[in-house]
Amino acid sequence: MHSTIDSIPGQKRVRATLNxxxxxxxxxxxxxxxxxxxxxxxxxxxxxxxxxxxxQKNIDAEKAxxxxxxxxxxxxxxxxxxxxxxxxxxxxxxxxxxxxxDLESIREQIISKSENPFHKISVEKANSIKINSIRDIKRFxxxxxxxxxxxxxxxxxxxxxxxxxxxxxxxxxxxxxxKVIFFLITSFVNRxxxxxxxxxxxxxxxxxxxxELVFILQKYFxxxxxxxxxxxxxxxxxxxxxxHLINLDTHNLKEKTVSILRYSFGRKYNSAFNELNSILxxxxxxxxxxxxxxxxxxxxxxxxxxxxINKYFFNDHIETLEKFxxxxxxxxxxxxxxxxxxxxxxxxxxINPSLxxxxxxxxxxxxxxxx
Numbered sequence: 444m445h446s447t448i449d450s451i452p453g454q455k456r457v458r459a460t461l462n463x464x465x466x467x468x469x470x471x472x473x474x475x476x477x478x479x480x481x482x483x484x485x486x487x488x489x490x491x492x493x494x495x496x497x498x499q500k501n502i503d504a505e506k507a508x509x510x511x512x513x514x515x516x517x518x519x520x521x522x523x524x525x526x527x528x529x530x531x532x533x534x535x536x537x538x539x540x541x542x543x544x545d546l547e548s549i550r551e552q553i554i555s556k557s558e559n560p561f562h563k564i565s566v567e568k569a570n571s572i573k574i575n576s577i578r579d580i581k582r583f584x585x586x587x588x589x590x591x592x593x594x595x596x597x598x599x600x601x602x603x604x605x606x607x608x609x610x611x612x613x614x615x616x617x618x619x620x621x622k623v624i625f626f627l628i629t630s631f632v633n634r635x636x637x638x639x640x641x642x643x644x645x646x647x648x649x650x651x652x653x654x655e656l657v658f659i660l661q662k663y664f665x666x667x668x669x670x671x672x673x674x675x676x677x678x679x680x681x682x683x684x685x686x687h688l689i690n691l692d693t694h695n696l697k698e699k700t701v702s703i704l705r706y707s708f709g710r711k712y713n714s715a716f717n718e719l720n721s722i723l724x725x726x727x728x729x730x731x732x733x734x735x736x737x738x739x740x741x742x743x744x745x746x747x748x749x750x751x752i753n754k755y756f757f758n759d760h761i762e763t764l765e766k767f768x769x770x771x772x773x774x775x776x777x778x779x780x781x782x783x784x785x786x787x788x789x790x791x792x793x794i795n796p797s798l799x800x801x802x803x804x805x806x807x808x809x810x811x812x813x814x
Contacts, residue, residue, distance in 0.1 A: 447494040451487050453655035457646055461491050465498065471644040473616055473625040475601075478648030480630040481683030483659075485599055486560035487648070488626040492519065492595045495624070499592040507591060514557045517591060520583045521553065522576050522598045524569035537576040561663045561682050564599060572604045577611040584620050593622045601627040602634035609636045616642045650680020660685055676756045677737055687729060696722070700737040701760050707807035708767070715807075719800045728790035731799055735787040738807075742776050742783075774810055782806055 448461050464470050476484040489511065496507040496518070510518040528540025538546060545566070552564045580596060598604075604612065616625060616639065627643055629635065651659070653675040659682055660666040660674070666689060674693040678685035688696065699718055706715030723730050741763075744755045748764040749772075755761060786803055794802075 445494045445498075447490050447497065451490050452483060452659050453651045454483060454487065454648055457487055457648060460646055461487070461494070465491075465494055470495070470624060472619045472623065473627070473643040475627045475629070475632065475635075475640065475643035475645045476648060477629055477632045477645060479650055479679070479681050481561075481563070481681030481685070482648040482651055483561065483682070484628045484648050485556075485597065485626075488595070488597050488628065489514075489560050492593075492597075492624070495593050495595075503591075511595070512557060514553055516583065517586060518594055520580065520594075520596045521556075522572060522580070522596065523552075523564045524566065524572050524600055524603050525549070525576060526566060526568040527573065531575075533574050533578075535575055537573060537579050559663045561659055563683055570603070572598065572600065572608055574605065574608045574611060577604065577608045577615075580612070580615050584615060584623060593624060595624050595626065597626045597628065599628045601629040602631040604635075606636070609639055613638055613642070651682065652680070656680070656682065656685055660689075677733070677740060679736055684729075684733065688733065691722075691730070691733075696733070696737060697757060697759070700734060700741060701757065701763055703734070703804075704738065704741065704763065704807065707804055708770075708811055710808065710811060712804060712808065715804050716800055719804065720797070723796050723800060731790050731796075731803075732787045735783050735803065739780050739783055742780050746776050771810060779806075779810070 445462055445465055448458050448465065451458055474488070476488060478484060492511050493508055496511055497504050499507070507518055510516075514521050525537055526541065526545055528535070528538075528542070528545070531540035538549070541549075548566055552562075552566060555562045556564055583594075583596070598612075613636070619625070625643070627635070627639070632640070632645075656675040656678055657668070657671040660671040661668060664686065666674075670689060670693065671685075674685050674688050677688055677693065677696075699722055703715050703718050706712070706718060719734070722734055740756050744757050744764055745767055747753075747755060748761075748768055755764065757763070783803075783806065786806060789799055789802065
């Protein structure tokens with residue numbers, strides 16, 4: 444196993460697949476990395492690129508490796524969502540009409556990504572991958588660099604390409620130059636055209652395990668061990684979700700989760716509604732999913748308590764587990780968990796946040812009302 448590929452946290456199956464390609468020396472010209480946001484897909488593409496360049500002969504491997512690490516052309520072309528500049532047309536280059544502030548932000552984001560491969564590139568008002576960026580690939584491909592060996596094109600958030608942009612990319616995928624490898628990174632594979640998918644080797648990424656999340660949070664984001672351990676169980680296997688939780692204050696979210704449950708079971712619906720809405724005020728879609736995830740984990744603790752398994756995520760609130768099982772010993776936790784999991788998908792339907800809150804609280808309060 445190549446040491447660079449082996450450095451990828453978690454993703455044992457992905458590492459094995461990439462190593463097999465490396466050893467066979469028969470590498471597809473295009474990969475599609477899919478899975479949850481925050482599972483290390485871009486990092487895997489970067490590490491695989493590094494492994495490929497270090498295995499090449501007759502090139503300056505040290506120079507190539509450094510350029511890949513810095514995400515610099517001519518070895519790597521990194522494509523990600525960009526804002527649209529003033530008076531920009533489809534014939535403009537991707538950045539020529541952008542303001543100096545935008546250009547500086549983009550430069551800083553690329554530097555952050557090169558220093559931390561788990562950093563999520565985010566540029567203000569950048570909501571799509573522009574047709575200009577995809578057309579710029581043609582310029583990149585036309586440049587002759589036979590002496591440097593392999594080159595790589597990484598497209599992050601590939602699902603944000605418009606149909607027009609995807610059609611433009613298809614032309615490059617159909618007739619790629621020798622030793623050019625594409626990596627399309629996405630968490631929404633269904634938004635890509637079948638003609639794109641058919642030309643890529645698909646590799647799915649699994650949610651990260653708790654110990655893997657703790658490792659990444661400590662190594663790459665300098666999160667203290669206590670916070671990382673407390674956060675990991677609620678992060679659903681995603682680094683980005685973990686960071687969002689930490690930004691919201693994981694401990695405070697746990698306290699609010701318990702308060703919502705107490706108010707709901709105690710029929711204090713107005714208090715429960717206000718507590719829930721205080722969490723959903725900003726970024727309600729993601730926060731709604733997170734709070735349901737935390738409630739489900741609390742319900743899993745209920746099951747553990749019933750089975751005398753004394754290892755709880757809500758270990759600061761064991762008394763709530765005891766009281767619930769005392770009052771509601773016959774509640775079907777599995778059925779309730781399934782219903783809540785279905786509710787977590789509702790934000791995708793663009794339902795009003797207040798209605799989302801009401802639906803969740805009705806589901807929780809049904810435990811009391813049905814007795």
